[in-house]
Amino acid sequence: xxxxxxxxxxxxxxxxxxxxxxxxxxxxxxxxxxxxxxxxWKKRSYDRLKLHLGKQFCQLPHMPYPPGTxxxxxxxxxxxxxEDYVSHFQINPRYHRLVESAxxxxxxxxxxxxxxxxxxxxxxxxxxxxxxxxxxxNSEGLIPKxxxxxxxxxxxxxxxxxxxxxxxADKEVLVxxxxxxxxxxxxxxxxxxxxxxxxxxxxxxxxxxxMVLLGMFLLxxxxxxxxxxxxxxxxxxxxxxxxxxxxxxxxxxxxxxxDVTRSPPIxxxxxxxxxxxxxxxxxxxxxxxxxxxVYFSTGKMNQFDAIIFATGYKSTVLKCLQEDENLFNEDGMxxxxxPNHWNGENGLYCVGxxxxxxxxxxxxxxHIANHINGVVRGK
Numbered sequence: 340x341x342x343x344x345x346x347x348x349x350x351x352x353x354x355x356x357x358x359x360x361x362x363x364x365x366x367x368x369x370x371x372x373x374x375x376x377x378x379x380w381k382k383r384s385y386d387r388l389k390l391h392l393g394k395q396f397c398q399l400p401h402m403p404y405p406p407g408t409x410x411x412x413x414x415x416x417x418x419x420x421x422e423d424y425v426s427h428f429q430i431n432p433r434y435h436r437l438v439e440s441a442x443x444x445x446x447x448x449x450x451x452x453x454x455x456x457x458x459x460x461x462x463x464x465x466x467x468x469x470x471x472x473x474x475x476x477n478s479e480g481l482i483p484k485x486x487x488x489x490x491x492x493x494x495x496x497x498x499x500x501x502x503x504x505x506x507x508a509d510k511e512v513l514v515x516x517x518x519x520x521x522x523x524x525x526x527x528x529x530x531x532x533x534x535x536x537x538x539x540x541x542x543x544x545x546x547x548x549x550m551v552l553l554g555m556f557l558l559x560x561x562x563x564x565x566x567x568x569x570x571x572x573x574x575x576x577x578x579x580x581x582x583x584x585x586x587x588x589x590x591x592x593x594x595x596x597x598d599v600t601r602s603p604p605i606x607x608x609x610x611x612x613x614x615x616x617x618x619x620x621x622x623x624x625x626x627x628x629x630x631x632x633v634y635f636s637t638g639k640m641n642q643f644d645a646i647i648f649a650t651g652y653k654s655t656v657l658k659c660l661q662e663d664e665n666l667f668n669e670d671g672m673x674x675x676x677x678p679n680h681w682n683g684e685n686g687l688y689c690v691g692x693x694x695x696x697x698x699x700x701x702x703x704x705x706h707i708a709n710h711i712n713g714v715v716r717g718k
Contacts, residue, residue, distance in 0.1 A: 342368045344711060345452050345467035347441070349376040349432040352691030352700045353473035354421065355399045358428035359708030362401055365715060369432035369473075370454050370465070376432055377421050379477060380414065383499035387527045388414040390697070391519055391606045393552050397697040399424055400705050411548060436463070441470060442661040443685050450686065468686055469711050472660065475691035476672065477652035483515075487628035495646040498524055504531030510644040512536070513633060515625060517543060517586075519606055521649030525619055526610040528647075536641070537614075539585050540624045544593040544604035545611055546574050551604070554594060567592020578607075584614050585621030598677075601694035654692070681706055686714075 344360055346353045349371035360367045375381060390397045390412045394404050397412065402424055408416065424430075436454040439462070443450050452465040480497035482488075488495065498520050504512075504527045514525045517539040528535040546554075550570050557566045570593055581588065589596060593604040605611075613619040624636045634640045654671030665674060666683030673680035673692050681689055681703045688707045693699035 341449075341466040342366055343467060343715065344368070344469040344471060345370065345450060345465055346471045346473050347438050347452075348473035348475065348691075349373075349434075350379055350473065350475055350691065351377060351399060351421065351697060352475050352704065353432070353471070354424060354428075354430055355700055355704035356471050356473055356690050356707055357430045357432075358402075358424065359400050359704045360711065361428050361430070363708055363712045365708070365711060368465070368467075369430065370436040370438055370452065371432045371434050372437040372457070374434050376425060376430075377418065379475075379499075380418060380421070383480075384414060385498070385501050385520075385524060385527065386414070386503045387523060389608075390417060391548060391551070392555075392696060392698065393548075396555065398701065399697065400701050402427060438659045440659050440661060443470075443687070445685070448685075469714075470687050471707060472656050472687070472689045473691055474654070474656055476654050476694065478655040479653050480648075481651050481653045482648045483650055485625055485628055490630060491628050491646065492631035493644045493646065495648065498647055498649040499652075501647055504528035504533050507645060508532035510534065511642060512645045512647065513538065513622075513625075513641075513643045514647045514649055516649030516651070517605065518649060518651070519603065521647075522605050522610040523608050524647055524649055526608055526613065529610075529613055529619055536620045536622050536643075537610075538623070538625060539621050542587040542589040544571070544574065544588060544596070545578055545581060545586065545607055546570060546593060546604045547577065548606055550574065550577075551606060558594065563594050563598070564592065567594050570594070578611060581611070581614075585623075586611075586614070597694075656689075678702075682710065686711075 344367035346356055346369045349369045353369050357367050357369055393410050394408055394412055398404055435457045437457055438454045440453045449466045450470040454463050480499040482497055507528055508531055510533055512528050512533045512535050514521050514537040525535050525537045550573055554566050554570045596602050622635055626636055627634045631642050632640050633643055656671040666687055668674045677693050690703040691700050
């Protein structure tokens with residue numbers, strides 16, 4: 340089967356790219372391994388999840404949110420938005436298509452995509468002039484290799500399998516990872532009656548959603564260094580010195596770290612208050628596990644019934660992509676820095692790899708569609 344553009348992945352990245360191409364009347368097809376679009380949002384996200392940025396930074400191209408949409412959108416509301424998006428732009432992904440290989444034929448000038456139909460167990464060949472990798476940086480959950488983890492006597496899981504804390508009531512639960520997911524899950528567990536502790540290994544900025552909105556507004560007009568100073572000053576006034584609670588503040592500013600290290604600040608949903616009150620203890624790095632006992636870098640240990648790993652995700656693009664265009668590094672992330680990360684050679688593109696959320700996805704999708712349009716139209 341031959342198409343002009345083949346898109347791998349029907350998450351927000353793939354949907355946004357397909358919509359932009361449809362607006363330009365460029366034929367495209369999406370190959371998706373799951374049985375529906377946005378599987379990460381539908382199957383692998385917790386119930387309490389809300390978009391951490393304001394809606395103006397979380398809309399996909401060519402379709403704003405309807406009037407009355409709250410500034411910070413809950414998961415269910417965002418999924419309804421995606422359903423409307425798919426319907427409006429007549430996006431029809433091919434589901435149950437697991438891409439096994441993607442290679443470029445320099446003689447024919449086409450991409451050869453082999454996908455396994457997981458329903459029929461048959462292989463299908465797709466040919467396209469352009470290939471857009473939209474599997475994103477959150478393709479597979481990452482659990483660190485901790486000595487003794489396999490011996491843990493309780494239950495452990497990656498946060499992508501966590502829904503809510505209802506069944507953890509009255510249990511000792513350790514959350515490993517203090518990013519936004521880890522902090523929000525820790526609060527959800529506490530709210531459901533779990534005895535929750537959270538591992539914090541590195542210094543972190545803590546801000547409110549309103550501070551992030553202010554910072555993103557200010558970045559349009561003043562240098563990042565000035566914005567970081569303003570936001571850090573507000574955070575100090577709001578939270579005080581959190582180092583005594585196991586949350587030291589980094590020396591570099593929050594927006595600097597977001598741009599340079601792809602590490603966003605913690606957007607507080609109420610967890611910090613519980614940490615201050617001693618309701619959610621902060622513990623240091625885990626060194627080993629023996630049965631239900633978890634040992635920490637201080638030499639102390641504690642017994643836990645469950646461990647939730649909010650330790651991030653990894654890209655899996657290199658499992659199938661065979662390319663000489665040097666778009667991706669050995670970790671499956673773009674070699675080029677933002678904002679030039681999305682464009683490779685021989686019609687290869689990537690979307691959703693900028694670590695800039697839905698705002699970055701929308702930007703990438705529009706750039707890719709416009710670039711392909713320019714090539715197709717000979718501009």
